[in-house]
Amino acid sequence: MKHSIATFALVFGLATILSAQSNVPRSKEALFIESSGPSEVILAATGIGTAKTNWLGKVDQEELTTSAKLDARRAAIWFVVLGGSDPILTTDGEKSKFAGIQESFFEAQNINKYIAWESDRFEERVKIDDGKKLRIKRLMRVNTRLVKDDLVALGVTTAQADLTEKMGLPTIMVLPEAPKGRYPLDLLKSDKTLKKGAEVIESYLTARRYDVIVPEQQEGLQDLVSASQTLKDVEDDPTYLIALSVGADVYITYNVTTESRRVGSREVKKAAVAVRAFETTTGRLLGTETGYSAERPTMDAAVIEEGINDAIEKVLARITAYWKDDLARGLQYKVIISVSTDFSTSEAEDIMFEVMDVFDDMAKTTKEILMTDYTLDYLIWADYERYDRSSNVYRDLKRAIEKAVPDGSLRRVALNRKLVVLSVEME
Amino acid sequence: MPVQPTNKERNMRNLIFFMLLGAVALSVSGQNDTYTRKSVTFLDAIILASPDARNLSLNQISYIGKTVKERVQLPRFDFNPLPENSPLTREFISEVNSRNALSVDEIAEIMNRTFVPEIVKIMDEYAEQRASELVDEATKMSFITTKAKDMGITAENLEQVLNSGFIYLPYMNGYSRAVDSEKEDDKTKYTVTVSIGGGIFWFKIAYMDGKTSVKPVVKNESTSIGFATKYDFEDAEENAFEAAVLNYARNLENATKEYDEFKLTTQVAEVVGTQVGFRMGKREGLRIDDRFIVGEYVESSNGEMKFKRDGFVRIGQIADNRENASELSHGYGVIVGDWAPGMSLVEYPRLNLDIYILMGTLPLSTESSLYDVEGGGGLGAEIAYNLGGITQTPHWYFDLAAMIGGASITDSWTGDDIFDSVTRFLVSGSVMKRMQWRRFDAYGQLGFAHQQTWGNWDDSMGDTYTDRNANNGLLVGLGLNYTLSIDLTAGIRYSLYTGESDEWTRYNADNEEVGSISGPALRYSGSGIAFQIIYAPPSLAFDPASTLSNMIP
Known part of the structure; x- marks a missing residue:
């Protein structure tokens, strides 16, 4: 008898588990419409509704609609968390953690709080599967910041705030793309469109609590640039130079194109804005996106901002992903050391080998960019506990080199939070 | 002294020509389940398309024009009235009169050359206001309206407005009158039977990059009979004629509503029991007890999309959406299906x-x-x-x-x-x-x-x-x-x-x-x-x- 009860309980339990519907969205389909602000996106989310049939074989319409609406909300949140080209969760670790909590995360009560607004119209409403299922498409505005905060609280992802405490969010500089021979800061001063573009991007970044460096506000900028320019391996790219000089982790360039035509008596304008993000130390392209505004009979500033809104969110997502990866490796510095030609090439080589050994001690990862007879260009990812400032790198290098090379001394050429330019002089 | 015809009458008189009443292509409506307002222009002219119709007097033509206009100017339309006696309209009439026989396409071509640019100008004047009604919900919630404080209008909205223009041109192709009289107490009693036939041609204006074209899209036709028995012959004739015209115009009103592009369509916003709520109302000229089909789109296994009817409602309460656009009108279900919000409501025009x-x-x-x-x-x-x-x-x-x-x-x-x-x-x-x-x-x-x-x-x-x-x-x-x-x-x-x-x-x-x-x-x-x-x-x-x-x- 006991055996029968246990078997029944097991079968009943299994049946209950199997019949329980998963909270993970069925459709997983959403279309990004617009980034309506730094913490909100508008999506057209598709939901697939299902409902039980009654004894007449009829599907309950209300249940079907409610189920489709809920699935559309879940699909919208799924898109923000895992879907699209720039989801919140990017690493396998994060995705794996999320898989463990997704059933509770996608519970109706939980996801409803992320939906800031939902259209009461259906963009699409179609019965499928012989009328047993309903596919709908609705517009909704999702509060992405709240989603991110909750994922941090659930331990799925690392909070940007945590990053700030440890090593700070990436410092970003924004400048327009300058044609050859033009200086980007001059363009900012002379072109109102470009100025507006910079303001919009900077507003986005500050709203996300990134450190934004405004180069035209930097005192002695020209001196810093000149110092960087003296380095022979540095390319002739003024934006790159400025970014290096001001110590930005990442720099963003952009260009704005506006077109207009007439519809009736009105001039309608459309803006296309290309936004590109680079890693400052290497000039590596982190992300590029072109955003388009709708064609509107409005002022330039409005279509430019609309175009930037369309692009910036995706680029920022890629910067964040890059930053997370980089954080795992340590704090990145670009170190350029030039050895005085007073040393012989053989002596200079020994000095550089010594420097490399020091790098291996202080950094989790290193990357050699350039090594010539008298110059060494290195990227190091130093332990952020010990080397939270570039002066610490400088100090340890100085100590080690001056010990290893008694007739040489290490001098500072330029030092900022990203760039360490040093020279070894013969005493 | 003979009575001089007015300019308007001259126009009417002038527009007497034969027309080859060709078939008109009907446009097929897509899956769009929201009616967008159309801009309509009317001409103070009637085409007399048959020898019978040319027997109509100026007063009768004027009465037909006025009555049809009153009926066909539905609240669901915006109107672009051409200035009275506009030189462009006169040019159109003069050009039409100079030809012996015209097809509908030829009339469209003359319209496009003469007064259509003027209509587009009028439409353009109101374009911003009308386009603002086409701004979708997503845009109303987006940066462009919330932060940039813009109306959110796009070029597409403006083009939609400039492509929503229709011109209607009434025509008469039949008129007959039969008189019967009998003596009664030394008085003669006249029974007059008037039969009229005709319709309306609808032309659609297309606008693209500053250029316009006009094409005929639909033809609504009707015939009607009026009776009157009076001791006074003129009274009998007038009453019979007016009865025929009123009925004719009412038939045309309904026929106009039956054109797919003019049919009121919307989504069901709420379902409470057998009642449905929806966004439409006095602004569209809803009438109590108007019929609306309720239905939905169904996708077959091979991906084909079909509209499936699922009962109908009649209008029970009309919202004044001229003041408050979000107020819902309500319909009571007669043949009640499995209804849910988001289903489509499609007007089923009938006489009242x-x-x-x-x-x-x-x-x-x-x-x-x-x-x-x-x-x-x-x-x-x-x-x-x-x-x-x-x-x-x-x-x-x-x-x-x-x-x-x-x-x-x-x-x-x-x-x-x-x-x-x-x-x-x-x-x-x-x-x-x-x-x-x-x-x-x-x-x-x-x-x-x-x-x-x-x-x-x-x-x-x-x-x-x-x-x-x-x-x-x-x-x-x-x-x-x-x-x-x-x-x-x-x-x-x-x-x-x-x-x-x-x-x-x-x-x-x-x-x-x-x-x-x-x-x-x-x-x-x-x-x-x-x-x-x-x-x-x-x-x-x-x-x-x-x-x-x-x-x-």
């Missing part, structure tokens, strides 16, 4: 009246012991004009009915028929209120009935006489109907009549009164039961109400 076909009995009896009197079966028709526009609540009607049937009047002693044949006739006017519950509706009716009984007999000389008895009384009716389809209902009615009369009047074969006679006192009181079929027509050949009123000399 119902036609009843009746088959039943009419009561007739007597208290006289000399006669046996018995009512018989009858056939009839009733027209119920919807009073929703006045009552603002559903299912109120003003009914006009006529029924004809037989009866038997026999000698109670011998059992012989008193007359060779006996006919019963009833006309009534009443107010009816129906109460709908899904497919069923019950109704009550109260009004007046005029009833007649007449018997024919031949005397020994072979002369035929008719003895007639008439009565005016009250009518109280109850009924129960079952809706078969969106425009067809079947039911039964139980009617109670009052009154009796012992006044008999004799007429000879020429319908001349011979004198009063004594006969059985007929009781019209009692009940009648009838089976009824109710049909909601898209058009009528003539209007019974105006016909009835025009029958009073």
Whole structure:
């Protein structure tokens, strides 16, 4: 008898588990419409509704609609968390953690709080599967910041705030793309469109609590640039130079194109804005996106901002992903050391080998960019506990080199939070 | 001194030419389930497309133009009136008149060359305001409206407005008049029957990069008859003509609504029991008891999309969305399906009246012991004009009915028929209120009935006489109907009549009164039961109400 009860309980339990519907969205389909602000996106989310049939074989319409609406909300949140080209969760670790909590995360009560607004119209409403299922498409505005905060609280992802405490969010500089021979800061001063573009991007970044460096506000900028320019391996790219000089982790360039035509008596304008993000130390392209505004009979500033809104969110997502990866490796510095030609090439080589050994001690990862007879260009990812400032790198290098090379001394050429330019002089 | 025609009349007169009434391509509506307002321009001109139509007088043409305009200028349209006597319109008329015969496409081409740029200018003037109504919900929530404080209009919205232009051009291709007269008390009574035929051509303006083109898209046609009997010939002619034109214009109004692009469509916003709420109202000119099909799109396994009907609603309450766009109108379900928010509502245009076909009995009896009197079966028709526009609540009607049937009047002693044949006739006017519950509706009716009984007999000389008895009384009716389809209902009615009369009047074969006679006192009181079929027509050949009123000399 006991055996029968246990078997029944097991079968009943299994049946209950199997019949329980998963909270993970069925459709997983959403279309990004617009980034309506730094913490909100508008999506057209598709939901697939299902409902039980009654004894007449009829599907309950209300249940079907409610189920489709809920699935559309879940699909919208799924898109923000895992879907699209720039989801919140990017690493396998994060995705794996999320898989463990997704059933509770996608519970109706939980996801409803992320939906800031939902259209009461259906963009699409179609019965499928012989009328047993309903596919709908609705517009909704999702509060992405709240989603991110909750994922941090659930331990799925690392909070940007945590990053700030440890090593700070990436410092970003924004400048327009300058044609050859033009200086980007001059363009900012002379072109109102470009100025507006910079303001919009900077507003986005500050709203996300990134450190934004405004180069035209930097005192002695020209001196810093000149110092960087003296380095022979540095390319002739003024934006790159400025970014290096001001110590930005990442720099963003952009260009704005506006077109207009007439519809009736009105001039309608459309803006296309290309936004590109680079890693400052290497000039590596982190992300590029072109955003388009709708064609509107409005002022330039409005279509430019609309175009930037369309692009910036995706680029920022890629910067964040890059930053997370980089954080795992340590704090990145670009170190350029030039050895005085007073040393012989053989002596200079020994000095550089010594420097490399020091790098291996202080950094989790290193990357050699350039090594010539008298110059060494290195990227190091130093332990952020010990080397939270570039002066610490400088100090340890100085100590080690001056010990290893008694007739040489290490001098500072330029030092900022990203760039360490040093020279070894013969005493 | 001859009366000089006005400029307007000159225009009318000028626009008399033959036209090859070609077929017009119908546009097919897509899956869009929200009506967008159309911009309509009318011309103060009518094409006279047949030799009969050229017999119309200037006043008649003017009356047709005015009446059609009043009916076709629906609240669902925005209007772009061309300035009166615009040189561009005159140029159009002059060019059209210079040609012997024209096809519809040729007219479209002349329109495009002459006054269409002017229409586009007018549309352009209002484009921003009209385009702002097309801004979707996502845009209203987006940066462009919330932060940039812009109206959110796109070039697409503006182009949609500039491509929403239609021009309508009425035409007449049939007109005939028949006159009958008879002497009555030294006066001549004229009965005039006017028959007219014609329609409206709708042209669509297309705008692209500053260039316009015009193409004919739909042709609505109608024919109509008007009757009048008057002692004054001119009155009879005028009343018959006006009755025909009014009915013709009403038919065209409904035909216009039937064009897919002009049909009101929207989404169901809420479903409460058998009631649905939706965003549309006075601004679109909804009428109480208007019919809307409820349906949804269904995708088959091979990916084909079809619109599946699932019952219909009638309008029960109309929101004033001119003030508050989010206010919902409500419809009551008649054939109720599995409804849910998001389903589509598609207008099913019908005239604002119902036609009843009746088959039943009419009561007739007597208290006289000399006669046996018995009512018989009858056939009839009733027209119920919807009073929703006045009552603002559903299912109120003003009914006009006529029924004809037989009866038997026999000698109670011998059992012989008193007359060779006996006919019963009833006309009534009443107010009816129906109460709908899904497919069923019950109704009550109260009004007046005029009833007649007449018997024919031949005397020994072979002369035929008719003895007639008439009565005016009250009518109280109850009924129960079952809706078969969106425009067809079947039911039964139980009617109670009052009154009796012992006044008999004799007429000879020429319908001349011979004198009063004594006969059985007929009781019209009692009940009648009838089976009824109710049909909601898209058009009528003539209007019974105006016909009835025009029958009073």
